[in-house]
Amino acid sequence: xxxxxxxxxxxxxxxxxxxxxxxxxxxxxxxxxxxxxxxxxxxxxxxxxxxxxxxxxxxxxxxxxxxxxxxxxxxxxxxxxxxxxxxxxxxxxxxxxxxxxxxxxxxxxxxxx
Amino acid sequence: xxxxxxxxxxxxxxxxxxxxxxxxxxxxxxxxxxxxxxxxxxxxxxxxxxxxxxxxxxxxxxxxxxxxxxxxxxxxxxxxxxxxxxxxxxxxxxxxxxxxxxxxxxxxxxxxxxxx
Numbered sequence: 001x002x003x004x005x006x007x008x009x010x011x012x013x014x015x016x017x018x019x020x021x022x023x024x025x026x027x028x029x030x031x032x033x034x035x036x037x038x039x040x041x042x043x044x045x046x047x048x049x050x051x052x053x054x055x056x057x058x059x060x061x062x063x064x065x066x067x068x069x070x071x072x073x074x075x076x077x078x079x080x081x082x083x084x085x086x087x088x089x090x091x092x093x094x095x096x097x098x099x100x101x102x103x104x105x106x107x108x109x110x111x112x113x
Numbered sequence: 114x115x116x117x118x119x120x121x122x123x124x125x126x127x128x129x130x131x132x133x134x135x136x137x138x139x140x141x142x143x144x145x146x147x148x149x150x151x152x153x154x155x156x157x158x159x160x161x162x163x164x165x166x167x168x169x170x171x172x173x174x175x176x177x178x179x180x181x182x183x184x185x186x187x188x189x190x191x192x193x194x195x196x197x198x199x200x201x202x203x204x205x206x207x208x209x210x211x212x213x214x215x216x217x218x219x220x221x222x223x224x225x226x227x228x229x
Contacts, residue, residue: 034218043117043203043220044156089155100171101218103148103155 008087010108019077021107023090028071030092034101035064035075039086047075047088077109085111115139119204119221126194126228134189134224136204142219144207145187146171147179149200150223156203162187194228201225 158171
């Protein structure tokens with residue numbers, strides 16, 4: 001299991017710096033990946049997604065990179081802002097787990113002013 | 114635009130009690146699902162529905178029932194609450210199957226349930 005108990009991995013960055021949040025996935029058959037942002041007391045919010053036939057996808061201030069060789073996904077946030085402070089989850093989906101979006105355990109991002 | 118609405122936001126139950134967590138969406142989404150979130154475990158799928166009248170089990174269905182009589186509503190029932198069901202519960206909906214096309218899942222605000 002991926003449990004780290006109550007202590008989520010935490011990334012602390014200075015406001016204005018770039019942030020990189022990493023995620024390892026286990027199912028080589030996964031063909032769709034999503035990054036979610038969850039602020040305290042709120043539900044997860046969609047950030048960006050990527051299909052397995054892509055290596056990179058860019059959004060507004062965010063970039064997702066997919067390395068299928070090592071089953072690794074990363075979320076890059078440019079010019080990190082205080083409002084980016086949250087827990088970030090990657091989620092994977094595969095056709096052989098129909099309709100089941102499998103979430104990772106999350107990374108907490110703290111932005112220092 | 115209300116999106117996905119969950120009620121209640123907080124609930125305390127005694128062991129053995131039953132209750133229903135409500136979830137409603139106003140986006141005419143076919144796909145709805147329930148997740149529970151525990152510390153360090155991410156979100157785990159309890160049950161899901163691909164349309165009115167159709168439900169199926171997720172990763173952790175034991176102790177929960179669902180029904181989907183309308184497109185809008187997807188209630189989650191706890192049959193006999195146990196302390197192990199203490200968690201935060203999230204309902205989600207999407208227009209179509211997650212993974213098909215650019216499909217975004219919208220989550221409710223969550224229900225924090227404590228079973229004593």
